[in-house]
Amino acid sequence: MNNMKTRFAPSPTGYLHIGGARTALFNYVYAKHNGGKFVLRIEDTDFERSEKKFEDDIIESLKWLSIVPDNEIIFQSERLDIYRSYIDKLLKEGKAYYCFCSKELIEEDRNKLIAENKKPMYIGRCRELKLNEALLGTPHVIRFKVDRSPGAVTGFKDLIRKQNISVSNNEIDDFVLVREDGIPTYNLAVVIDDALTEITHIIRGDDHVSNTPKQIMLYNALGFNVPEFAHVSMILGSDGKRLSKRHGATSVNQYKQEGFLPEALVNYLIRLGWSHGNDEIFSIEELIQYFDLKNISKSAAIFNTEKLLWLNSHYIKSKDPFVLIDSINDISGDLESPLNINIKTASLVDSLKSRVKTLVELRQKLDFFVNKTIDYKKDILSEFNFNENDLLFLKSFKEFVDKLEDGIFNCGSIDLNNETDKENILETLKNSIESIKNEFNGFLSKNNWTMKEKAMIIRLAFVGEKVSPPIYEIIFALGKERCVQRIDKFYDYIINIKR
């Protein structure tokens, strides 16, 4: 279906929540799967609760996830005149009416209904009111005149629930179309926009199921084609309760800041409710190829952080180290100095990327390299009992490092946009590390030491941690001067704790 069009219509009253991101993703891949278009519309008519910072966050987060709309973003706040013309039409045709009832009066009527064990609704006092122009100067709203013919029902077939959902019109209030401040309500604006932008499929959270019959009434009243509807069940936390801040990060940007890659989040979100056999890993192209609403589950999805971490480590592992450096720099903000984009950083990132689950973890593991000096942590070093032999080793190790040829550490400069340059540099890097390895192995065997015996003390001296990238790579990345400084510092540290 080539004229298929879906949309995502967030209200900028909060940061982009992962539930919203999943809805956007479902709409995006569904449209693309069918060769259709995806529209982004910002529903910002709630002037009190909408904020620019939320709007920016939503747009940025979608971009980060590569959920790119095909249209220029539509802002409802710029379309008030359009809504007005449709309101006038409904009023003229007697399908909507002015309501002058005060809040107190409405409340009183509702309470009476409750006392009679009936559903509390607006009882329609103004439905047949002869309009006196003078009244328009007093506070009022505009309500939709729900068809009250006996037995009237409004229904639709839900594409995810795969069932007809219908409601007796008597269950539906004469709902408000225009508020007292003259601003159209969500139900009115959403229908006009979806119809005018020719949206064919509306995929949204199931918190909107009760709005759908009202919207269908409006489509019919305005003479618009009724689109298809699909309501996605919500996301629950591991305790079975609706996902909220209590469960940890809930906004897309928070996940970014915590070091998740967009590919991992997209892959994770799509699997929250949708399946394709037992497959777990999907590129966006594969999603577009396979995605279908019929494979979305009707039941609520449970958020599982472990699985998200697993996917994240999968994607981190598969990335080019230079891309990872960019992604890390993109999240570190003002807090940390950006990583230098050079071959030394890249070589460390490449060795570390298979050992971490997030970019934040990866960044932390680079501290030893980024920071000029090192602070040894007592809780780690107190596990070890260093002796005279260790001091002797450090002395001769320092001499060994000091004697390494300066040329080994020099790997030239690199133009990252130049592939040949990149390849040459990688070759030099491999050779340098190979040379350090050979020299180091020679040094060990000359002294009858083994790597197994000595690796830990070197790791502790250079990195301050029990795990680290391969030792030859650390020596290469730190360079001679910093290696020597750290051996000295570690030596002093041992002497001090021995005293």
Ligand code: GLU
């Ligand atoms: N602005 C509404 C919301 O954010 C849109 C709902 C819809 O998709 O119709 O919930």
